[in-house]
Amino acid sequence: MTRVLHCYKTYYPDTFGGIEQVIYQLAEGGIKEDIRSVIFTHSPSFENKKEALDNHLIYRVKTLYEFASTPFSYSAIRQFKKLAEDSDIIHYHFPYPFMDFMHFAAGIKKPSVVSYHSDIVKQKTLLRLYTPLMNRFLSSVNHIVAASPNYVESSPVLQRFKDKVEVIPYGLDKEFYQNNDPAVLQKWHAIFPNGFFLFIGTFRYYKGLHILIEAARNSRYPVVVVGAGPIEAELKSQAQRLGVNNIHFLGALEDSEKSALLQLCTCLVFPSHLRSEAFGISLLEGALYSKPLISSEIGTGTTFINIDSVTGLVVPPSDPAALRKAMDEIWNNPQLASSYGAAALARFESHFTADKMVKSYNRIYKSLLNR
Template identity: 55%
Template sequence: MRVLHFYKTYLSETVGGIEHVMFELCESGAQHGIESQVLTLSANPIPAVIPFGTHEVHRARLDVQLASTGFSYSVFKQFRELAAEADVVNYHFPWPFMDVVHFLSGLNKPSVVTYHSDIIRQKLLLKLYQPLMSRFLASADRIVVASPNYLHTSDVLKKFPEKTRVIPYGLNKAAYPKTDTERMARWRERLGERFFLFVGVMRYYKGLHILIEALKDIDYPVVIVGAGPLEAELHAQAAALGLRNLHFVGRLDDEDKAAVLELSYAIVFPSHLRSEAFGISLLEGAMYGKPMISSEIGTGTSYINIHGETGLVVPPSNPPALREAMRTLWENPVQAAAMGAKAEARYRQLFTADEMGRQWNELYQELLAEKALSYA
């Protein structure tokens, strides 16, 4: 079976949750006999085709970018050619230009939309885009979302209950680097034996300003891994509060990130807006057997982290509640360890890359069988 994945960005030019999910989907699919190709945009698409893991990445030239939406003239031809060879086209939503490509290409292939997130921030543009978006989603054979929580809280998805399925994102722990003793010792000397950990890009919806505010007048060690547009602002906030035990370590390579994850005491994930549709780095914490603290925002974060079982879930944008959750885990290490063990068990049950690949293979096969009957 051949599947074409279509999205505006991809590894390794950009590193984000959607790109990571697409990679895991392609790689896990290969274990089930699925041959995947990715079509994406690039400011420098030379070479136009590159091997990546077990799949190929085809790159069309990015001509212009407006409101986080990439546009390309050449992608129309590439899309038509690649879609003609595919058995299924898998779109990754949201990307309004993708809808235009879909309709103008006259696609007549089974299609699936992986629905990563509602459009949250660009409310004015959403009003303009709404008719096209509704028509595009209605044209898809299946819509797939990563958690029942998101399905139940998305006003958009509520309009398509008959075609929407839930397949959680999955990670392959075997693909993560094994941490060596020397590297672990170096990080242990730098950060200590116990610390809360955040991993992610410093974006507006990550709630890092809430975490920093929660650290006022307490001294729990916290490590922040990542960089992003709010980096300078967050450093300034921490300095103004005089925080002494907050460590900004910047973006880390895979080996160092794995070491810090393994060494950490608990994961703190303060995302406070629905733009955080799932939380891949939260899932990484579960994969490493760490108790978690997250906020209730009606998305996949509360599907990964079950309050009182795998960690603690607090109201969003509430520094005192976040502070109290940190105190609870810090002062109750036996309880924290038990939650971490349950988090890892939940990962193994629901969130492995192999389980994701198995469910996607079933969905593709179901769709192809359905189409074959309709053509008979």
Template identity: 50%
Template structure:
């Protein structure tokens, strides 16, 4: 059995060399677990293995996270505003952060960008050029700091615009903390975590205007944002808990072992 997380997206030359080996391997395994049904349906690689592939979403155990520090949460809201948007993730080429910065141009709401990465300095220069005084780059944080930020924020935004973003743990953590979500439709796990019109808003990729409209919608409608956040929490508990992950893998292992015994 193999868990399949992502197609090769950017390394086109390497893929030409690797493709025969990849298909030889996938052709021999008994079962393939994709990390979301969206990815299972949209992957050109997995298309030929539909008969032995299934979806088992990534799950998180909230018990492994520290508890939010109430005083720090209060301090964060005093410092950055009672309501602010939050992005958490490594600043890589497929995260869509340059579109998010464009969306923030002359926006009235605060945005906190958490995480480091190869594009960090470039993004900070872009923010300075656009005079985005309400965008705050916090760099890398530890788990306690991340939990405090998740608890304090108004909404989690995840603007990844390319299929290199196969799932989106930062987005799922937002759901775990009951936050309304914003992401892009790229045919991967992001729009499986965030169901448009239920747990948040899903917009077309590579569109600063669409991101801005989604942020404006949540900002102007606190009641709607609260309903989305509550639904996101319920969806996390129903679909993305560590218990559900373990149950699904245990069942798949049993099926594979059973078939092997018959053979």
């Protein structure tokens, strides 16, 4: 049995982002590979405690304060060191600057892997202060994993450490999504009987939802938006100001509701326009359901998932007119949309299953332990 300690700044149920989903898939999928996982994380809501989630354990330390989206805790270093002593592999999830500090403060000597999920894009001034620690941390770990070759080529940081970088795409477990309730399907089909464009994600500055709203002006098809986030009020105000009454903000939904909408939608639209969007788990979800995809070319994993004119359409970033043209093309050509959807599913099954991801990480774990 291989004991893996995952380290990231947040986890279920406090947040439900793409990185949290990847960690969950690794932890649960690892059971079949005889991998036992513990997740070390911060929480604003929970006191220090250990608890089970399905087949893995979570150890939370309470966040003392947060700065620049990074949680801090005085007790974290002591608890992290204790958990590391009982682990075979330390699996870090980057970016999380306090994690780099903990690595050195706890004197970690165990084999270590970093899943490099994203460059730090927004905090440019703080990045200059953090860079020496970041470079020292990435130099000290044994292996760095990126989720797409596109991101490796476009990231100055990964280029600097290219000799220890490997690509392992994110993967999803199809069984996790086969939970559609017929009553839920019927409900959404009655509301949107003729299809719709679907966005699923957290409302953040880089998701491009303001571009989607602009693109939807004077269109005749429904645009369904699932999620919540810090700019929600701003987006709703924009839609109202522009008179876009065919966009439907449904809020954060349960998995059964999202699965139903994924099954019923005409197309998964993903307008992220900045490279803070390093991959795009929602695109994988659309592909899993055989849906055509629309995304922007931002030099990251989105275009590793969505191949232009094969699995869907890729448009220039921050271009509402181009996005509208792509949406019109998908909506007006059902046969083309079906062809793209079939290709998206085929690409998902060949590149992006949870089983492939877990086996690839297990190979790295074993090589580090054998070394």
